[in-house]
Amino acid sequence: MSEETVVKIDVYTSARPQDVEKSGNVQTHEKVDLDKILVEEVGQFGKYQILTVLLAALPVIFSAFAAGEYIFTTARIPSRCLIPECDPDLPEYLPSWISNAIPNEENSNTIDNCQRYPTATITNSSNVCPAYWFNNELKVNCEAYVYENDLSVVYDFDMACDEWRRSLIGSIRTVGTLLVLPITGYISDRWGRRVALTLNAFNTGWIGLVRSFVNSYEWFLTLEVLESTIGAGAYSSCYILVTELVGPQYRVVVGATMSTLFAVGQVILGLIAWAVPQWRSLTQAVYAPQLLVVSYFWILSESVRWLMSKGRYEESEEILKKVAKRNNKVLSEKSLEALRATAEAEKTREKPKEVWLPLQVIRSRLILFRCIVSPIWWITNTLIYYGMSINAVNLSGNRYVNYIAVAAVEIPGYWTAILLLDRIGRKPVLIIGYWMCAACQFAFAFMPEGNDGLSLTFYLIGKFCIAMVMTSVYVYTAELFPTKYRHSLFAFASMVGRLGSITAPLTPALASEVWEQLPSVMFGGFALLSGLLIFTTPETLGTNLPDTMEEAENISKN
Structure with missing residues (x-):
């Protein structure tokens, strides 16, 4: 990422009592610029950040397990x-x-x-x-x-020819993933990224284990939606935590690493499902280890950027010292003085009452428009991404191999996005990705019979493109909104986008009951529309990550 792309957190501070002169003028101390500290002093991506990314890998892989497990446990028999x-x-x-x-x-x-x-x-x-x-x-x-055989819940709940009832399991689960995003966003912005991560991972683990013992379709559905409602936010918590810890030059790379780890988790899930095909044993195998993530509350450090946004500068100073020590760097006395002065000022400053976030959004025409457009991108992404993963097991050939191949092809897609995002910009990557994906979907839909090899090629290229778009949209959406409300607004776009993932599990039923090519035609149509909508928002390459609503608006003006 270019040096100009800076995640800047200018903390607006008030004066300490001793700084107030008799004349009544207030002198302010120097603002704390976290990115400057990361770039010039403690390191943008040293040993400390690498260790944090490695620790985050486990809950991200577990998130992939939870997101894809139902594809195998509810598979057709x-x-x-x-x-x-x-x-x-x-x-x-x-x-x-x-x-x-x-x-x-x-x-x-x-x-x-x-x-x-x-x-x-x-x-x-x-x-x-x-x-x-x-x-x-x-x-x-x-x-x-x-x-x-008796390998999936289709046998236990006698759903042989009830395709809609079977597909409802995946849809009802993704209803929970829609609800979890605002809940996790609130917890993350209120109590911290670390709390949100450990709470979600623990809930996923214990509810998944309980579900593996049920003998009722209704209870199975209830636990699916409960698990995803209070446990499916671990990935977004990890993503925000690690991207807020690294310097500006590594933000996109770390974001792609998170996406790559999710794809690796899907590949591992395919291998586990192949080795442990019976659904109860599979569920226990993939959910039991997730209980270990609760230990991260004591192992991981909180996001320094979040602590600063909450005025907790003493804690920020302690973590920055740890980062500097692990990275063999030194936090300067100038930065320490700025942090301490800001902490002192925060104790005496009267914090103004904040306007309710939805009202702030409504008052800003530009931010409101982004809150309308960005969810459409997310609906497209989740519909195509999850729809293609789900339908992969219905392609000709070994369903486990197909699932693994469709998951593995995401990885080069993520890193292609990394190579291009800082070279040609966010918008060109997104437009090209969406439209190439649309072309592949239409080609797959109308391919004459007997061309299985060519059809699979188009299918894999389409998944490659939507993976490239997925990583780019994560980066791009985060850059359009201000730091103080980034997780909440990001979660809103992603939450509405879950309408796509709710629809995705129904696409096999649409193919079998309505029209075989309907899912691919839907995917292609949404990809075309989203590519067009990218033209309506500003390019963020080379801009500072905004901290306030005003700075976010100025991206368009500049």
Whole structure:
């Protein structure tokens, strides 16, 4: 990142009592510029920051586990009608007589999952379930089912042909991820990034473990939405914490590292699911370790930038000293004096009553417009990103390999964004990414049959592009809003964007029940629209990260 892109926190301070002269004039001490301290004194990305990123890797990977686990635990299971007149007490899935009782699907050698031939006349026969027992001119719906395996909740909750009920599990989970963002944003801005991180990770762990023991569809849904509502904010907490700790030149790189770790978590999840396919065991395997993250409350340091925004300068000084010591640097006496003077001033300064944040946004036409436009980007991102991951397991071939490949291709997408964001700007990267993704989605949707290799290529390029966009939107959205309210406004855009992830789990049902190409056409249409909307917001390359509403407005003016 260029030297001019500075995360600047100018703390507006009042004078100490001894600075007030008889004339009544107030002298102010020098403002504390955290980025200047990071760049010139304690280090932008030294051993301390590297250790923090490594520690943050664990909850980020666990967040990927929690976000994708339902793709495997609620996966389709091949099923067929139970044939009472033929099946024994413990029926096998594909007995030799099956084609006599159940039709093959059109243009396929696979049997129909949801229908059977009705019984015609049953007579004594030396054959097992002969063809003349069934009327193959008619089809009737199943009354009961035989499953190929019991690996997902589809077996436990008898959802063989109930595609919408199965898909609802993923959607109801993402309703919780919509609710968690403002909750986490409030906790993070009020009590700190570290508190938000450990609270979310702990809640995810214990609720996920409880869910692995339930035997009721209703309880399973309830725990899904509860887990995501009070536990799915760990990733955003990690993202904010680490990006606020590093210097301006490394902010984008660290953001991409967080996204990369999330993709690595998805790859690991695919491997675990492949090794532990039974859903209860899989859930326990991926959720139990998440309880360890509660220890981070004592291991991790709080965000210095957040502490400063809350006027807690003594604590900021202690953490900056630790950073300097670990990075083999020295915090200058000038900076220490500025921190102490600011801390003293904060004790005597009367803090003005703040206007309610929604009113501040409404009063600012530019900020209000960004709060309207940015959620549309996020809806597009989550719809395509999660939709492509979910539908990957329905592509031809091994579903675990497909999921791993679609997750792994995100990683070069993130780092392509890093190479381009500081060279050609945020807006060109986003526009190119959105429109390339749209082109790939339309190409995949209308590819003639028999081109599986080419279809998979377009699918992977589309996921590469949306990954590039995802990292860029994280950076770009954060740069459009002021420091004091960044997490809250960032969380608002991401929260509304969860409408996309709520819709994404329904796309397999839309493909099977409405039109096979509908999901890809939806993805392409939203990507085209979002690329156009990027033209309406300002370029942030080379600008200071705004601290106040006024500074955020000035990005457009400048």
